[in-house]
Amino acid sequence: MWIPTEHEKYGVVLASFRGTVQHGLPLEIGDTVQLLEKCEGWYRGFVHKNPNAKGIFPCTYIHLKNAHIKNKGQFETVIPTEDSVITEMTTTLRDWGAMWKRLYVKNEGDLFHRLWHVMNEILDLRRQVLVGHLTNDRMKDVKQHITARLDWGNEQLSLDLVPRREFSMVDPDEISVTELFKLMEHRHRKKETPVPASTHHLFVHMKSLMSSNLGEELEVFFHIYDGRENRPLSERFFVRLNKNGVPKSPEKTERQCTLFVDLGSSDLRKDVYIVVHIMRIGRMGAGEKKNLCSIQYRRPFGCAVVSIADLLTADSKDDHLLKVYACTTESEWYQIHENIIRKVNSRYNLSGSNTGLAVSLQLLHGDIEQLRREYMVLFTRGVSITKKLGFSDIIMPGEMRNDLYVTLEKGEFEKGGKSVARNVEITVYVLDIDGQVMKSYVAAGSGEPGGDEYHSFVLYHNNSPRWAEQIKLPIPVDMFRGAHVRFEFRHCSTKDKGEKKLFGYSFIHLMQEDGRTLPDGTHELIIHKCEENANLQDSSRYLKLPFSKANLPGNNQAVKGTKESFWITSFLCSTKLTQNGDMLDLLKWRAHPEKINDSLSKLKEIDGSEIVKFLQDTLDTLFGILDESSQRYGLKVFDCLVHIINLLQDSKFQHFKPVMDTYIESHFAGALSYRDLIKVLKWYVDRIVDAEHQDHIQQVLKATEYIFKYIIQSRRLFALATGGQSEEEFRCCIHELFMSIRFFLSQENKITSPVTQTQAVFLRTFPAVYGELLKIFTVREVAGFVRETLGSLPATAHAECPLETVKLHCITKTVESQLYTNPESRCILLPVVLRLLQAHMQEQRDLVMCARILTSMLSLIRKDDSVTTELVVSEEVDLIVDSLLVVLMRTILEITNRPQPAGTNMRLQFQDITGEFVACLLALLRQMSDKHYQQLLQTFTSKDDLRDFLLQIFTVFRILIRPEMFPKDWTVMRLVTNNVIITTVLYLSDALRKNFLNEKFDYKVWDSYFYLSVIFINQPCLQLESFSPSKRKRVLEKYGDMRVMMGCEIFSMWQNLGEHKLNFIPAMIGPFLEVTLVPQPDLRNVMIPIFHDMMDWEQRRSGNFKQVEAKLIDKLDSLMSEGKGDETYRELFNSILLKKIERETWRESGISLIATVTRLMERLLDYRDCMKLGEVDGKKIGCTVSLLNFYKTELNKEEMYIRYIHKLYELHLKAQNYTEASYTLLLYDELLEWSDRPLREFLNYPMQSEWQRKEYLHLTIVQNFDRGKCWENGIILCRELADQYESYYDYRNLSKMRMMEASLYDKIMDQQRLEPEFFRVGFYGKKFPFFLRNKEFVCRGHDYERLEAFQQRMLNEFPHAIAMQHVNQPDQTIYQAEAQYLQIYAVSPIPESQDVLQRDGVPDNIKSFYKVNHIWRFRYDRPFHKGTKDKENEFKSLWVERTTLTLVQSLPGISRWFEVEKRELVEVSPLENAIEVIENKNLQLRTLIAQCQSRQMQNINPLTMCLNGVIDAAVNGGLARYQEAFFVKDYIVNHPEDGEKIGRLRELMFEQAHILEYGLAVHEKFVPQDMRPLHKKLVDQFHVMKSSLGIQEFPAYVRASPVHFTNGSPRSSCRNSVPNIISPDGARVVARRSPLTYPAVNRYSSSSLSSQASNEVSNITGQSESSDEVFNMQPSPSTSSLSSNHSASPNVTSSAPSSARGSPQLQDKHKHSRENSCLSSRERPVSAIYPNPLDPAQRATPHQIGDTTLPRSDPNLSAPDKVRTTFSSRSLDSVKEVNNTQFSDTVGKLLCPPVPPRPPYSGSSAKTMRSQSPLPTSRSPQKSSLPPFTPSPTECQSAGLVSNSPVLSGSYSSGISSMSRCSVSEASGTEATTGDHPAHQGPTMPNSVSSGSDELIRRENKTPPPYSVYERSNPRRPVPLPHSLSIPPSVDPPALPPKPHQLRTSSMKLVPTSDPRRADGVPHVPRPRPLPRKVSQL
DSSP states (O other): OEEEEESOOOEEESSOOOOOOOTBOOBBBTTEEEEEETTTTTEEEETTTTTEEEEEGGGEEEEEEEEEEEEEEEEOOEEEOHHHHHHHHHHHHHEEEEEEEEHHHOOOOOHHHHHHHHHHHHHHHHHHHHHHHHOOHHHHHHHHHHHHHHHHHHHHHTOOOOOEEEEEOOOOOOOHHHHHHHHHHHHHHHHOOOOOOOOEEEEEEEEEESSSSSSSEEEEEEEEETTTTEEEEEEEEEEEEEETTTTTTTTTTGEEEEEEEEEEGGSSSSTTTEEEEEEEOSSSSSSSSGOOOOOOOOEEEEEEEEHHHHHSSSSSTTTTEOOOOOOGGGGGGGHHHHHTTTTTTTTSESSTTTTTTEEEEEEESOOOOHHHHHHHHHHHOOEEEBBBOOOSOOOOTTTEEEEEEEEEEEEEEEEEOSSSOOOOOEEEEEEESOOOOOOTTSSSBBOOBBEEEEOOOTTTOOOEEEEEEEEEOOOOGGGGTTTTEEEEEEEEEEEOOOOEEEEEEEEEEEEEETTOOOSSSEEEOOOOETTTTOSSSOOOHHTTOOOBBBGTTTTOOOHHSSSOOEEEEEEEEEEEOOOOOHHHHHEEEEOOOGGHHHHHHHGGGGGGHHHTTTTHHHHHHHHHHHHHOHHHHHHHHHHHHHHHHHTTTSTGGGGGHHHHHIIIIOOOTTTTTTHHHHHHHHHHHHHHHEEEEEEHHHHHTTHHHHHHHHHHHHHHHHHHHHTSTHHHHHHHHHHHHHHHHHHHOOOOTTTHHHHHHHHHHHHGGGGHHHHHHHHSHHHHHHHHHHHHHHHSSSSOOOOOOOHHHHHHHHHHHHHHSHHHHHHHHHHHHHHHHHHHHHHHHTOOHHHHHHHHHHHHHHHHHHHHGSSSSSSHHHHHHHHHHHHHHHHHHHHHHHHHOOOOOOSSSHHHHHHHHHHHHHHHHHHHHHOOOOHHHHHHTTTTSHHHHHHHHHHHHHHHHHHHSSGGGGGGOHHHHHHHHHHHHHHHHHHHHHHHHSSSSEEEOOOOHHHHHHEEEEEEEEGGGGGGGGGHHHHHHHHHHHHHOOHHHHHHHHHHHHHGGGGGGGGGGTHHHHHHHHHHHHHHHHHHHHHHHHHHHHHHHHHHHHHHOHHHHHHHHHHHHHHTTOOOOOHHHHHHHHHHHHHHTTTTTTTTHHHHHHHHHHHHHHHHHHHHHHHTTTSEEEEEEEEHHHHIIIIIIIIIOOHHHHHHHHHHHHHHHTTOOOHHHHHHHHHHHOOOSOOEEHHHOOOOOOOOEEEHHHHHHHHHHHHHHHTTOOOHHHHHHHHHHHHHHTTTTOOHHHHHOOOOHHHHHHHHOOOSOOOOOOOEEEEEEESSSSOOOOEEEEEEEETTTHHHHHHHHHHHTTTTOEEEOOOOOOOHHHHHHHSOOOOOOOOOOOOOHHHHSTTHHHHHHHHHHHHHHHHHEEEEEEEOOOSSOOOSSSGTTTTEEEEEEEEEEEESSSSSSSEEEEEEEEEEEEHHHHHHHHHHHHHHHHHHHHHHTOOSSSHHHHHHHHHHHHHHHHTHHHHHHHHHHHHHHHHHHOOOGGHHHHHHHHHHHHHHHHHHHHHHHHHHOOOGGGGHHHHHHHHHHHHHHHHHHOOSSSSSHHHEEEOGGGGGGOOOOOOOSSSSOOOSSTTTTTBBOOOSEOOOOOOOOOOHHHHHHHHHHHHHSOOOOOHHHHOOOOSSSHOOOOHHOOOOOOOOOOOOOOOOOOOOOOOTTSSSOOOOOOOOOOTTGGGGTTTOOOGGSSSSSOTTTTTTTTOOOOOOOOHHHHHHOOOOOHHHHHHHHOOHHHHHHHHHOOOOSSSSOOOOOSSOOOOOOSSSOOOOOOOOOOSSSOOOOOOOOOOOOOOOOOTOOHHHHHHHHTTTTTTTTSSSSOSSSOOOOOTTTTOOOOOOOGGGGHHHHOOOOOHSSSSOOTOTTOSOTTOOOOOOOOGGGGGGOSOOOOOOOHHHHHHHOOOOOOOOOOTTOOSSSSOOOOOSSSSOOOOOOO
């Protein structure tokens, strides 16, 4: 049975548990669990990280921990009873653990490893704390270390700053907000700005001396030297080196390392140096032989100098190599370092070029104790301390030091009978009072222990040596008296023996007889002569002799006159000995009573360091004198006491204050002194007002604190001794004293008055007296003193008066004093404090101090809450609220609105006080109860006052919410702030409802309220979703979700507004929408219904809610692009509002609005998700296009539309889709006119005129068309710009534009362009974004991109998608699947511009553009067998299913892919399929033959392979299969309707044979010798093929219309109206330039269809196949039928990527095809196998095969028409016989590329042009593919025109290119009447062709997509424009355009007119403008 647990509540998981049992809860090791129930060895409970999942687990897996329970019962919370540091470590490490793994994923290796080390360190420290074996001090250190590490990690991971007090986390609810702010600020400052250390230390580690000429031991001396004052700052550090230049004792680090301690900040400057002197120990001369002398001398070696400033910049751990200079002139050795510093070192040679001193130098900062903690290794390893000469900047009491420094300066010696100067060495001894040498008290420096004696270095042959050698004598104080120093002088001989001969000595006493020590300074000592054997052991013999020349009596001239002298400098640094006689006199006042007066007077002149040495003795002396002679010396003693007290205020001696405090508490015994002290103090105070000089009085008042300490302690001692006698007298004295003080404080004086300054001095020291008074008086009494004293100050003071600031300082200290902490005194003092504070804050003065006072006051209120009664706190809060709340808010507003000061320090200061004032306001508001709010609101007598207050507090709250108010990691502080704000707002909203509704409605207050609420909810620190689970849980437990609370309050307030809601529509739509986008379901449920309310009220007001809709749409875009909103929101928005409007009368329009907004959200969410991805891909572009279209078509938001145009443009540029980028920018360009209307600055465009912006856009678009190799489109824009320049006579730019246009023409002709592949992509399944879901698109591939690469790219873009392996349309299960399916296959384009493609002689690089540009329709074919499959001949039943896809927009366009708008499916019969196959093969053959003739081929192999493939297939049964299938009697009888098609198939077979024959003739001409056998084989096989086809002679109809390959290029014949029957030998060469004439079908131009046939294979399969595979025709469908489609020459397949591009515009029933190569070979559509059949409307009607009048030219014309309109075919020679002179004169004008032609100029008015013709247009003469410099014209003319046609003549004379489709009439046979020429009525077209007009009507009536780029009528461009760059198609032929002079005056836009002669009678529908114009604002 499960029993609820009583004490077992909290545990930690010891081992992971899988939870495989029923109801088992999986556990991970380290999880903490809360236990609910227990049963037989099992617990039931939950893991803290997921409290919702409850389950059971074994007891043995859990380690129980003690815990205490809050809210016992169902909602209990369990808190472990452990050290709070442990708890914090545990939770923090858990949070870090998750983030640490993410660091690894993000590849932040450095932080990953550092954090790992810190986590391990914390775990180790945690273990130590848990074990509990640490001492208290060690525990404190460990906790400090832990918290430092935790703070470091939190900072690195951008986590929150944790407020702590004594290492424990602080609960913000348990301390006041001001205290919390202080703690946060303290931690923040600690983290940010370390306090600069005032003390510095230099660490020196001597490594080695590197020199080539060593060999002797060395001594190295370091010291710090002041270059400015030319004196050493420190004693010396001494290191001994061995002969190798390394330290002698490497194991003793203290001998090599030192710390130069106590350097002040002033010592770290450029002219302070580390000076190194090096001595060698050895022979006198460095080069002397070794055996000369055994005695060793100290001799100069070298010197090195480095500036301390260099160490501040260098890396602290660097080793330094110091240059060592050697002094050649020894007499200058004493100043060598000064010369090096002064750069006078040219005379010093470096002692060896590679000599250097390797030293490690490092500056350390902080006091010495701090260094001991931080650099423990340094001190444990051993380091010597090198002290400063003299005391440090701060003298610490208890510091013991007694060092005498003696510097051996110089000597003057006589020769002593020698011919050369002496080599003098000094030996120094210290002797005690008994004359014994003191052991170990002579030190050369720190680092080495002291010795018994010291030997100076020797200067060679120098009688005036200067040493400047410093030695240290650390003699104990008790041995100083009677001790002396002796200096012995010896001459060092350089002879063999090397003796040292004593020749004199000097000595000096260390202490004078009166007890003073040797004074500091230079002393000239007498040198007493003596011999070597003189006995100096008995010091008494010479101590009576004079020792210093300064002390000689005047009569001793003999000694004074001697030349020999020795100079030393002494300096004493002692804490016990003095050199001052006055000090000694004062201390011995009893011995010399007569000197008391003088001694007291001289005390002020004694150096402070001397006084503090003897502080206690001096104070005892003073009070002793006072006790004995108070009347006589009272005033002087008082003055001396004041001097000493003020001396301790100096920073150098401030640490002696505790010494004085200790003295007062423990040693002071003046029980009667208080009377004298009070009397003298009162005497001084009474004299203040009248005294002229206030300086001394101010000094007295500065010492008030300690004077009162002495007074109070004296009185306590007296009371203790006498049992409290004279108490009243004492109180009376104190009252009188305070009356005197109040009197002088109440004096009003001028600002500069000395009395005012004296008042300021007193106020500074007054608060320090409170604590002393409290020792005797009660709290209320002291508070009374203070209140009256402060109240006596003059009230009316000037703002600039210094007294005002001092007053505030005094109040500050009062509030921070012990007195104020007592509630009794607080209620007395508070009014005084508040009055002064209010005055200052109102005038905005001394705000820093005001903030400090307020902080202290409010901290105390909170602290006392638990101790004092609620009533007291309430009264205090009342007082503060009345006085300061409004002022405080105004202060915050003024500070935050003030411009920030420039200086960083000032800015920080302002920021600090803002934070402090904010904390004070929050603390005050948090203390306010309901009663306080009611009282506050009642104080506002008028509505205006209340309104101002509410506006002010709402504004302040908005400021508090600002992100910059607190540092970003102060989340704790922000949450407290928000909690206070929401509590206050709940109180104030009631006042808002009561006072500002209905007739008293005030918009401004309500607006401020709503605005505050919205930004409150949107704060980043309240977005709990972004927090870690543990942090979220903590926040929710403490505060709940404050967003929901505020949301409910908004809703409640909104509902109260009633009809006033209309004031907030549409203004509040955006803010409320922002609130609803917060991902909090409860908040959304509360807030979304407000939109329904807004719609309802707007409907009532204006009958619609357009405003609501417009605002919603505008804000949605900006908010969602910021990352707000999600799919859940979209669904919630839709469902809530739809439910709300169910019963409304305006339900329909409401549903429409909701649907629009929901659809916009879909697209915006898709757009945002796509934009998150890294690279630019199709998904981003497609998504942007979808959104752009939505803004244009559905929302009509022009500005948003233009913004997204530019976003799309940037995406295209990034992806290098330059063509698409151009089309995109054209959308904006089309919205602009060529006008001078000014446009505002918009996006990246400056303010400019509309003309300028359009010009800039044109140039940008042309540039991008050029980069995208879409030069034809660029030419059109160049022309338009040129027209503009010409109309403004801007010939400079016109010239540039014409040159640019010319360069584009050159590029068309010279540069190669790749034809892209096209792919159909289906996106199926619900997991795709909305704009793709269950739609199919056609995509334009990249250059060189084949199907496999494209498919892989799509799968990379959609990594979760599954590729479908079939082409069938998917069923509903796929559509509805929760997955992504991609269906991809290749499709073939159906070009629109057939007139260019079919025109003869147009170069391929022009045609290639039209094959793959401006394509609307695509198709693919799938082969299948219908009926029974004939195994012998599959052709009989092989059908093709042809699918045609029509897009919403032609490719290329603003995207690389467009959606399929329409699918059409037709079936192609086997016979039609066969016709297509042979047609395509014939075209391919013609192309290859033409290329071979024009020498375009590098080699003949492609032609050879093609011929071989066709002939071989035919011989082996290819054509025979067709004969078997379709020419047999059974088929003809069963399919009577196919008679015409069978005839057509037979024609094509004969034609193929004819072409083959001609091809073999050409092949024979060019075939190389080694391929002759193959050629012979081909000829033989051809004859076999002819015989198999039954061809003996070609039929007459073939001969009747031969096709010439004129000029080496096969082209379709242009026929005369009179048939010309040629001779039967049609295969013979008739003319010089036409080697062979042969019959051909004139349905296609050879060049247009050649690439279709030749490129088919390479496009579909992506690879060229071998000749055997490609060109051999086999009987089976998979081989024979493929042959005509797959035969491609290698050079064609490699250079042109696209397949059949040359199809004309066809009816829906029959289309060209492409193979879908992503399918298996069985499923591969037959488009690759069977080329495109003819459109019936373009095909000839059935006639007898033998009809000799039937020209095999254009199947679109009926037989009679063809007879009438066919020219005689002839060679170029025969063309000369034509009598049409106009034609031959103007043919040169026709020899230009057809795309895009310059418009003709004519006097006739311009009419609307057609962009395309749905019917085949007649073809025009063109130049050949060779450079056309031949003046003779081509032989062809346009069908439907006779040679002397006046219309044609007129056109030619105007210079119009006959290829232009507007220069001739349509195929209907009618001609345009142009200018003054009469209409020429041509033959009419039979009705059978009208089927094409349906397509035309469909195209015309089609809604134009937004990207129809150039759909405008322009008389300058009557050219065959691509669809997206053209005007809408029209049936009627246009008239010729006007000439330039007419054009200038006419409008640039044409008005489309309806033509009565249109065949279909459909009126022309002008294409509408895409958008209403609002561009003026852009």
